[in-house]
Amino acid sequence: MFLSRLSALAPARARAGRSFAALAAAVVLLSACASGPTADPTADWSPNRLHAEAVAERDRGNFERAITLFERLEGRAAGTVLAQQAQLEKAFAHYRAGEQAQAIATLDRFMRLHPASPALDYALYLKGLVNFQDNLGFLGFLANVDLSERDQRAARQSFEAFRELVDRFPQSRYAPDAQLRLAHIVNSLAQSEVNVARYYFGRGAYVAAINRAQVALTDFQGVPAAEEALYLKYRSYQALGMNDLAADARRVLALNFPQSAFLGQGAQAERAPWWRLW
DSSP, X not given: OHHHHHHHHHHHHHHXXXXXXXXXXXXXXXXXXXXXXXXXXXXXXXHHHHHHHXXXXXXXXXXXXXXXXXXXXXXXXXXXXXHHHHHHHHHHHHHHTTXXXXXXXXXHHHHHHOTTOTTHHHHHHHHHHHHHHHHHOTTGGGSSOOGGGSOOHHHHHHHHHHHHHHHHOTTSTTHHHHHHXXXXXXXXXXXXXXXHHHHHHHTTOHHHHHHHHHHHHHHXXXXXXHHHHHHHHHHHHHHTTOHHHHHHHHHHHHHHOTTOHHHHHSSOOOOOOTTOOO
16 A cells, blocks of 8 residues: 555656756756846946946957947946047047947947037047048058058048038147148049049040049149149140140149159159158
8 A cells, every 4th residue: 555655656756856856947047147148247337437447448459348338338327428438439449449430430429419519529530530540541641552542432531520620620639630631631632633634544535634633733732743633634635636725734834843754754753652751
């Protein structure tokens, strides 16, 4: 009788054991989820500590971690100056990480949300700098790189940001550097037009060559590229048999560039390009 009762209880005990094991496993799983990667280790950090840690990570080159912390700071300090600072520093971290598109998007959002911010001059400067780097490469304006051969869209966007900075905030601490970069970008854009004019000239499209050379002369006055632009106009008019206009273009070339190699040789002697500083 006793053994038969044990036999009858065994399945029930087995079922109870399995239920208990399942319940224990569920408790362990829930505990793991609560303490796992979804938990925010910065939950009890003050905004100031968040900022300090984000800056430290950025300075160590851990840009992804820094960006995450700046995003948390922006949300936790919403509506404060510190939140605005977090947006700008996040944009700078994207810039340092080589993430130009993300940096520009962050800056555009900042300028849209805070059009009267006292840091707007810095936002414009950084936007110009991001596109300047995208077009030129890091310190490319000091390197042996012919910028005019590259896609000029980033250069034009950089130009617009720097020009707005200089026009709206002439007393900004960033204005002098922006002005220098503007001059460099103007030279690059002008030379780009001359490159296109030279391409057309080499293929016998003389009217197109004249038009592009004129753009360089009209839109970007006083730049080194004007010398070759005038020469291309002179030669294109000459090829078209428009001798009076050809003579006029040559006269202007001689007046503005009396030592030009184009005048004596018909082609420019080998020389260092305008963008090489030494």
